[in-house]
Amino acid sequence: MSVGMETQTQPYRLGEYHSFSAAGTEFLYLVPSGSIFAVEGIAKLVIELLGSGEMSREALVAKLVELGCSREEVENTLQELTEVDALQCDLQEKEPLAVPVQEFPLQRIVLNTTNQCNLACTYCYEYSEDKIAQSAGKEKFMSKEIAEASVEMLIRESAHRPNLHVTFFGGETLLNFSVMRSTVEYAKRRGAEQGKKVEFSLTTNGTLLTEEIVDFLSEHRIGVTVSMDGDKELNDRQRVFHDGKGSYDVLVPKVKQLLKRHRTNSIGARVTLTAGVSDVRRIYRHLTEEVGFQAVGFAPATASPQRLYHIGGQKMDSILDQFSELAAEYRDYALQNRQHGFTNASDTLKELHTGISKAYACGAGLGMLGVGTEGNIGLCHRFVDSPIGKMGSIKEGGINKTVRREFLNTHHIGARYDCHTCWARPVCAGGCYHEAYINQGNTSAANLHHCDWIRGWNDVCLKVYGEIAIQNPEFLNRFAEN
Amino acid sequence: MRKDNIEMASLRAINRKAKQVEEIAKAERGDLLALQNGPSANAPGKVYHPMGCTLNFTPGWEVDISGGTAGLCQPVERDLFDCYLGCGWPGHVPDHLTNAPNWTDKCASAVNDWRNVDIVFP
Ligand code: SF4
């Protein structure tokens, strides 16, 4: 390809990227593709030169030749950089962000099998002052019929997808164990008849686990997430029974039994961070070393700023520092080919390795829907039985496709304008709709209150990724799609 | 002129997406050439796309979303047959007028039996 006059005088400027260095190497994380390149030689010079502003191609080439690079190599490098969109010139047309038009087969439903709970955690989004679900007057427990009709909807709406997933959720899910049990058996049978594999997971506070339940979970390979906030002191600050008594002492022996007897699927702890419970390292140590979890994930409680347990900016900074320390530990383990249980790190690293570039922040409304006790379909488990994000009803013909399409049109990354110049958008894509609703008043708003944190965390993970990629690249094969 | 056969020189693909981006860039790099003679025809790294019917202009050589061909308007099975009867463009199929009149004898229905068409050696 020869370069025409027009191209010579076109200004060249840097494309969208985030640069970082790790293990003595410079990297570019390119946006929006999500690709990661190590930069060497002339490419590094080009980026330095253009760092202070755009230059014409002519001037850029002349400068690089003056610095001692061969013209041919300069041309090669400029072509490479342009091809991967690290360099841009006005001749290139920007592709518009378009909302895809295809149908969206379902892959997962979350069944809120009950809206009751034997705990009364202050921060719970189902009961707190920020709650959006209107469960008053609704059935307290999901019936077998609604659960089975939901499974039918999943199978019917899954199109060609071979692997389906049912998540059991609450309230406290185990308060309605009988429906969970019958639904697992039903879904397995119906899945087999339709040539689909159905897998299951359960989110529970763990206090109602019995030997019988644990054996059932193990037999059906049900993945389990236990909500737990750390040692007795930290856990019992928010996670209390209705009489105010802490849940730790009841919970721990049951969880230990679960970890011992259930070995057919992963069991993780899910920690909710709040103003009073934010000592990430202490919690991680306790849950892995004392309780025995292999995997621990953390998330700040969704809360509007006026709540006492809301985590303010400073606390979030401290959490980021602690996350980076744990991520560094993850890296050290990875360099020795050992698995580390900090799932926030492994999840993000996996997304970075794939080079994910999200059109939507999460699967809510897309491949996943939530179903409430009476069969109301919500965007996800957090929107079940709320007028916001309602997507139809099991009793009234299933998914309301018009509402769902409208939702997807207005929540696409293309419609979250605040995110269009953000380098973290391939991974973040604007963040959780529920979080946005509570903090920004609108599901389609970008979660601007978390941006610095998100970018900070992505930067931490990119550096860890770079170090592993240089020093022990084989480890990254563990992130291969399964 | 860019040497089209060299690897990326100062950028090194690290994650999976970067490798895909690089693959695409490499594939797009070569000029599109018709089957042609002349000095550039043997240049290394050039991609030779026959400029004719199927390959570029009908979906016959592609697959549908499930990896099959049946859902396409011009599935490869039919494409093969259509070329033979109606087109006979030399690169793809034997021509039934002069060289391979019995080529499709064992193939009663192209959609079902296309695997049975004979192999023809030029
Ligand atoms: S919400 Fe913030 S961090 Fe996330 S993509 Fe948008 S601007 Fe970036």
Ligand code: SF4
């Ligand atoms: S909207 Fe929020 S809570 Fe619901 S699935 Fe998405 S990220 Fe999760």
